[in-house]
Amino acid sequence: MLRLLSFALFLVSWWIAALFVGGAKLPSPPAVLEVMIAEASSGALFLHLGATLARVALAFVLAMSLGSAIGYLMGRVRLADRLGDPWLILLLNLPALVVIVLAYIWAGLTETAAIAAIAINKLPTAVVTLREGTRALDRSLDEMASVFAMPRWRAFRHVVLPQLAPYIAAAARSGLSLVWKIVLVAELLGRPNGVGFEIGVAFQLFDTPRLLAYSLTFAAVVLVIETLLVQPFEARTTRWRPRAA
Amino acid sequence: MRLEVDITGKTFTSAAGGTHEVLAPLKFALCPGEVGVLIGPSGCGKSTMLRIILGLDGDFRGHIARPPQARIGMVFQEPRLLPWRSVEQNVRLAAPDVTEPKLSELFRILELEAHRSHFPGELSLGLARRVALARAFAVEPDLLVLDEPLASLDDALAGRLRDEIAMLVARRPVMTLLVTHSLDDAIRLGDRLFFLSPRPARIVQELPIAIPRAARSEAEIAAIRTELARRIQAEQGDVHAGRDVS
Numbered sequence: 001m002l003r004l005l006s007f008a009l010f011l012v013s014w015w016i017a018a019l020f021v022g023g024a025k026l027p028s029p030p031a032v033l034e035v036m037i038a039e040a041s042s043g044a045l046f047l048h049l050g051a052t053l054a055r056v057a058l059a060f061v062l063a064m065s066l067g068s069a070i071g072y073l074m075g076r077v078r079l080a081d082r083l084g085d086p087w088l089i090l091l092l093n094l095p096a097l098v099v100i101v102l103a104y105i106w107a108g109l110t111e112t113a114a115i116a117a118i119a120i121n122k123l124p125t126a127v128v129t130l131r132e133g134t135r136a137l138d139r140s141l142d143e144m145a146s147v148f149a150m151p152r153w154r155a156f157r158h159v160v161l162p163q164l165a166p167y168i169a170a171a172a173r174s175g176l177s178l179v180w181k182i183v184l185v186a187e188l189l190g191r192p193n194g195v196g197f198e199i200g201v202a203f204q205l206f207d208t209p210r211l212l213a214y215s216l217t218f219a220a221v222v223l224v225i226e227t228l229l230v231q232p233f234e235a236r237t238t239r240w241r242p243r244a245a
Numbered sequence: 246m247r248l249e250v251d252i253t254g255k256t257f258t259s260a261a262g263g264t265h266e267v268l269a270p271l272k273f274a275l276c277p278g279e280v281g282v283l284i285g286p287s288g289c290g291k292s293t294m295l296r297i298i299l300g301l302d303g304d305f306r307g308h309i310a311r312p313p314q315a316r317i318g319m320v321f322q323e324p325r326l327l328p329w330r331s332v333e334q335n336v337r338l339a340a341p342d343v344t345e346p347k348l349s350e351l352f353r354i355l356e357l358e359a360h361r362s363h364f365p366g367e368l369s370l371g372l373a374r375r376v377a378l379a380r381a382f383a384v385e386p387d388l389l390v391l392d393e394p395l396a397s398l399d400d401a402l403a404g405r406l407r408d409e410i411a412m413l414v415a416r417r418p419v420m421t422l423l424v425t426h427s428l429d430d431a432i433r434l435g436d437r438l439f440f441l442s443p444r445p446a447r448i449v450q451e452l453p454i455a456i457p458r459a460a461r462s463e464a465e466i467a468a469i470r471t472e473l474a475r476r477i478q479a480e481q482g483d484v485h486a487g488r489d490v491s
Binding site for chain 2: 140141143144146147148149150154158159162237240241
């Protein structure tokens with residue numbers, strides 16, 4: 001209920017702002033909706049959204065699984081931490097644009113290059129978060145598992161993983177928002193489809209309603225995925241915790 | 246198969262770089278079915294010794310002979326339950342082979358029946374300790390280690406829990422190592438008492454109790470206690486005398 005109210009407030013302020021600024025710079029909500037419907041009925045909207053979502057999914061899964069594994073290793077093994085740390089700092093501070101441009105130059109304007117570039121941008125934050133999580137693991141529970149001779153996999157699943165879950169959720173949450181942002185840049189620079197490509201076209205034509213139609217649909221999809229996938233996962237992994245008042 | 250502990254020394258390097266002797270040369274053995282009790286002042290190195298015996302700390306001088314592939318049941322000082330698993334799951338994860346009747350009986354004896362599906366965060370310390378006990382007994386251990394299982398509980402509760410432990414140990418004889426600083430617990434639960442000195446710990450006195458645990462009457466327990474108190478007094482007297490002379 002409160003969420004709906006908040007959304008309504010957003011629409012109202014947009015509409016008022018549009019009245020003041022004028023339709024060329026900021027079209028009103030109905031004008032944008034009209035473009036959305038037109039794009040949706042032609043199928044183009046779903047095509048571009050689908051392409052973008054597929055890239056997001058692939059890059060996200062790749063970066064999360066690789067990043068979690070590397071982060072866990074760096075948190076557990078001192079040598080890995082020492083060796084990996086300079087790379088990590090380099091990757092963390094490398095601008096996304098540099099990675100994307102280099103990927104396109106080295107691997108051509110291909111799907112692989114785009115997905116790899118997006119994944120490389122997200123990777124270091126996942127590594128850092130998971131490394132912190134691994135460092136914060138409760139050693140006394142490790143000892144308990146070892147005294148009771150729990151097999152490795154069972155101990156990992158029931159003792160380690162639940163402790164890492166909040167860190168994985170945090171990495172997923174921040175990583176997803178990073179991927180959402182970067183994917184559009186990668187598409188704008190070197191892909192013939194996707195929301196980023198469409199926004200590039202709209203920018204060249206100064207077609208603000210089209211630009212907003214694509215960005216807002218995209219934002220809506222992000223919101224839906226956050227509420228339907230990420231938040232229930234978080235709620236499930238933390239159900240044993242006492243609720244905050 | 247016996248448990249033989251022969252530690253010749255253990256040093257601990259502090260964060261500041263200094264080294265401390267935690268354990269002095271220390272030697273004792275336990276027979277199957279026997280309950281050994283380690284009694285010593287706080288901070289004397291009992292927990293360090295337990296960690297060595299359990300194989301959690303390999304950085305010591307000496308030798309530990311444990312039955313090969315001995316199943317270990319352990320009750321840590323803090324319950325060390327998995328907060329994200331229910332009471333029943335906590336027990337089952339440590340003891341995957343436990344049968345339902347056996348589990349129900351354990352929960353009945355430890356008065357945990359109503360708490361099976363609760364999470365450890367919802368339990369009081371006394372209940373959490375009981376879950377830790379259930380977990381340790383559910384594995385049907387060859388070696389049971391209890392590290393101050395009654396600490397920081399009020400007297401009535403500690404007494405009840407002590408009786409429950411006695412009952413569980415009596416039902417299935419198991420080589421047990423109990424750490425406590427309560428003389429009373431030691432006399433009621435133990436077969437062989439080891440008195441430890443302050444840090445670096447060594448065994449000051451080893452004292453077997455001849456009367457079987459189940460057969461000890463209140464009068465006999467009181468008699469053992471007086472006898473022990475007298476001996477400890479004498480021992481401390483010696484120590485003080487020795488110190489005065491030097």
